Amino acid sequence: MNHYELLLSHIWIILQWQYLGPLLAGTVAGVIGGALPGVTITMTVIMVLPFTFGLDPLQGLAAMIGVYVGGSAGGSITASLIGIPGTPSAVATIFDGFPMTKKGEAGRSVWVGVWSALIGGALGGIVLIEFTGPFASLALEFGPWEFFSLFIFALTMVAGLVGKSVTKGLLSGVIGLAVTIVGPDPIMGVQRFTLGIHELDGGFPFLPVLIGIFAFAQLMPDVETIGTSAQPVADPNRKLSLRVSHLSVLWDIICRPFMLLWVTFIGIVIGVLPAIGGSAANIMAYDQAKKFSKRPEKFGTGIPEGIVASEASNSANVAGSLMMIMAFGIPGDAVTAVMMGGLTMHGIQPGPLFISQHPKIAYGIYAAYLVALPLMVAVIWAGSRAWIRIIMMPKSMLIPIVLVLCVIGAYALSNSMNGVYVLALFCVIGYAMVKARIPLAPLIIGVVLGDQIEANLIQAVATNADPWLFLTRPISGGLLLASVASVAFAVWQHRRENKRLAQAAEEEVDTDF
Amino acid sequence: MTLSRDGVAGLVCLAISLAMLALTWGLPPAVMVPIGPAFYPRVVVITLAALSLLLIWLDLSAARARAAAPPVAAAPSPPANYRLVLATFIEFGLYIVLLPLIGFRLSTFLFVVVLQVTLEWPQSNVRWALVVLIAVATSVLCHFIFEDYLSVLLPRGTWTGV
Numbered sequence: 001m002n003h004y005e006l007l008l009s010h011i012w013i014i015l016q017w018q019y020l021g022p023l024l025a026g027t028v029a030g031v032i033g034g035a036l037p038g039v040t041i042t043m044t045v046i047m048v049l050p051f052t053f054g055l056d057p058l059q060g061l062a063a064m065i066g067v068y069v070g071g072s073a074g075g076s077i078t079a080s081l082i083g084i085p086g087t088p089s090a091v092a093t094i095f096d097g098f099p100m101t102k103k104g105e106a107g108r109s110v111w112v113g114v115w116s117a118l119i120g121g122a123l124g125g126i127v128l129i130e131f132t133g134p135f136a137s138l139a140l141e142f143g144p145w146e147f148f149s150l151f152i153f154a155l156t157m158v159a160g161l162v163g164k165s166v167t168k169g170l171l172s173g174v175i176g177l178a179v180t181i182v183g184p185d186p187i188m189g190v191q192r193f194t195l196g197i198h199e200l201d202g203g204f205p206f207l208p209v210l211i212g213i214f215a216f217a218q219l220m221p222d223v224e225t226i227g228t229s230a231q232p233v234a235d236p237n238r239k240l241s242l243r244v245s246h247l248s249v250l251w252d253i254i255c256r257p258f259m260l261l262w263v264t265f266i267g268i269v270i271g272v273l274p275a276i277g278g279s280a281a282n283i284m285a286y287d288q289a290k291k292f293s294k295r296p297e298k299f300g301t302g303i304p305e306g307i308v309a310s311e312a313s314n315s316a317n318v319a320g321s322l323m324m325i326m327a328f329g330i331p332g333d334a335v336t337a338v339m340m341g342g343l344t345m346h347g348i349q350p351g352p353l354f355i356s357q358h359p360k361i362a363y364g365i366y367a368a369y370l371v372a373l374p375l376m377v378a379v380i381w382a383g384s385r386a387w388i389r390i391i392m393m394p395k396s397m398l399i400p401i402v403l404v405l406c407v408i409g410a411y412a413l414s415n416s417m418n419g420v421y422v423l424a425l426f427c428v429i430g431y432a433m434v435k436a437r438i439p440l441a442p443l444i445i446g447v448v449l450g451d452q453i454e455a456n457l458i459q460a461v462a463t464n465a466d467p468w469l470f471l472t473r474p475i476s477g478g479l480l481l482a483s484v485a486s487v488a489f490a491v492w493q494h495r496r497e498n499k500r501l502a503q504a505a506e507e508e509v510d511t512d513f
Numbered sequence: 514m515t516l517s518r519d520g521v522a523g524l525v526c527l528a529i530s531l532a533m534l535a536l537t538w539g540l541p542p543a544v545m546v547p548i549g550p551a552f553y554p555r556v557v558v559i560t561l562a563a564l565s566l567l568l569i570w571l572d573l574s575a576a577r578a579r580a581a582a583p584p585v586a587a588a589p590s591p592p593a594n595y596r597l598v599l600a601t602f603i604e605f606g607l608y609i610v611l612l613p614l615i616g617f618r619l620s621t622f623l624f625v626v627v628l629q630v631t632l633e634w635p636q637s638n639v640r641w642a643l644v645v646l647i648a649v650a651t652s653v654l655c656h657f658i659f660e661d662y663l664s665v666l667l668p669r670g671t672w673t674g675v
Binding site: 050051053054055165167168170171174175177178181185187188190192193216220223224225226227228394395396397399400401403404405407408411412415417420421424427428431432435436437438453454457458461462465 | 606643658665
């Protein structure tokens with residue numbers, strides 16, 4: 001069977017109830033999780049994860065892809081209706097979505113976002129299907145030197161671009177690497193840093209670490225605001241109609257084809273770049289759409305272009321992230337890091353050989369992604385009356401349930417309390433990092449890539465002990481150079497931003513006098 | 514001059530990295546490959562120590578700059594309810610302790626009831642009923658789905674046997 005026949009046959013497989021059920025359930029969970037302020041897509045995929053343990057790998061992946069696609073669009077509902085981003089990847093949707101709702105066009109605001117997500121996602125899907133194979137072929141040319149350098153590049157890029165301090169970003173990434181050096185070394189199996197605790201003989205299990213880091217880090221900031229004046233309030237009895245002419249909404253989107261293609265391209269590229277994610281894609285795409293617009297002064301007043309830019313790029317970003325994980329085994333963001341954990345739990349290692357070794361799973365991912373897009377639209381349409389009530393669900397009810405699911409996820413991994421204790425430890429670490437304003441994404445990437453960085457380093461040195469090969473092999477040297485450049489660029493960018501803020505503060509003081 | 518939370522974070526990371534560095538001296542030397550089990554961990558913890566020092570230094574520099582600059586009224590930070598955070602941590606810790614002792618169903622029911630009530634005191638009988646209903650549903654549904662459908666054996670209580 002050729003590429004397209006395989007794709008069609010897997011779409012048919014995904015449409016069977018056995019796979020459609022988990023995909024639908026994941027999409028519903030994703031839309032709800034994405035729409036609930038404070039519950040991110042990462043948190044939702046972590047909650048769904050334990051439900052996938054008993055399923056076959058493709059069923060589990062279908063559920064997680066449903067969450068990813070549904071969550072990306074779900075965030076826009078809250079952003080448009082109440083002006084609070086359901087997820088960080090919907091921040092730019094507020095700029096025009098909420099003003100449009102305030103003008104009495106709530107339905108148009110929500111549906112421009114949803115249809116843009118579908119179109120942007122579909123365009124991203126084409127790139128995912130056509131380019132993942134060539135990307136993987138490119139990755140097959142890589143030796144341990146190149147993989148080592150690529151992982152270092154991924155880590156430095158994330159550390160440099162996430163958060164407000166390059167030092168803290170790098171520190172977070174190295175903390176992630178430090179987590180992976182606990183346990184046996186990859187060659188001799190010598191126990192390191194276990195302090196005689198036998199429960200640590202296998203090292204820290206990846207998923208409880210990830211769940212722990214995100215659970216309290218994402219929930220506790222909400223707990224901090226309960227009962228204070230900082231708690232966001234919205235009127236649950238507000239009457240909002242989502243009725244709209246879908247044809248006119250579609251025309252709003254496709255009447256600017258070049259902008260649509262450009263923001264989709266931005267979304268895909270940001271998705272391919274390790275761990276920057278939708279939170280950057282939607283802002284960058286919005287900024288680009290504004291710069292290239294004939295009416296930039298209208299942005300922020302409730303025009304469809306702003307919503308299209310944010311949502312199309314955000315949805316296309318999912319395809320870019322999936323491409324990176326399938327071709328290189330590098331998670332594009334925290335959600336794909338969890339998905340990667342789910343795959344490794346089933347004994348499947350994403351990377352250059354993934355498509356050739358597991359074609360059923362690889363084409364299943366393509367098919368699930370393509371089916372999830374219209375499913376997401378159907379779910380949002382079917383639940384359109386319920387969204388405003390769901391997004392008003394009290395945090396006091398939601399938080400205990402989320403924590404119980406986190407505990408189950410950590411426990412079910414090995415049917416033992418060890419995972420739960422690791423979860424508790426990393427809950428404390430995650431919250432401490434949030435309070436110290438240290439970004440979490442680099443830590444996660446460090447935890448995901450740490451073992452592979454060490455294994456490739458050892459493999460490279462065992463093959464040829466010359467350390468200069470890391471620099472003299474063209475791709476490896478280029479990637480290491482790019483790592484240094486990405487850190488230097490991040491430092492320059494942060495300094496420029498600080499200088500700009502200082503100047504703005506001085507000017508403000510001057511006007512006071 | 515006092516350290517801000519950045520400096521404190523740097524100090525904690527520095528202490529951990531130095532402790533880990535000390536532990537690497539007890540690891541055996543390389544046998545099969547040019548680099549042994551201690552090489553990579555040393556690179557990681559030395560980098561961690563260097564970044565921690567840099568964070569402390571940046572924090573001290575910022576503190577000096579703040580001290581030299583004329584005092585500026587700080588923007589009021591949003592209020593934070595740390596009592597609730599502490600209570601959530603304690604209740605979550607107790608839940609984890611009780612889980613293997615009284616089993617999943619009972620401990621989950623208690624945890625969900627207590628945490629809901631802690632986060633928001635129910636103001637009416639209907640709300641109390643809802644709190645209990647959510648706790649029962651969470652406990653029973655999770656048990657049913659994971660044990661009967663997904664073949665995950667949830668913790669049994671050593672005290673209660675359920």
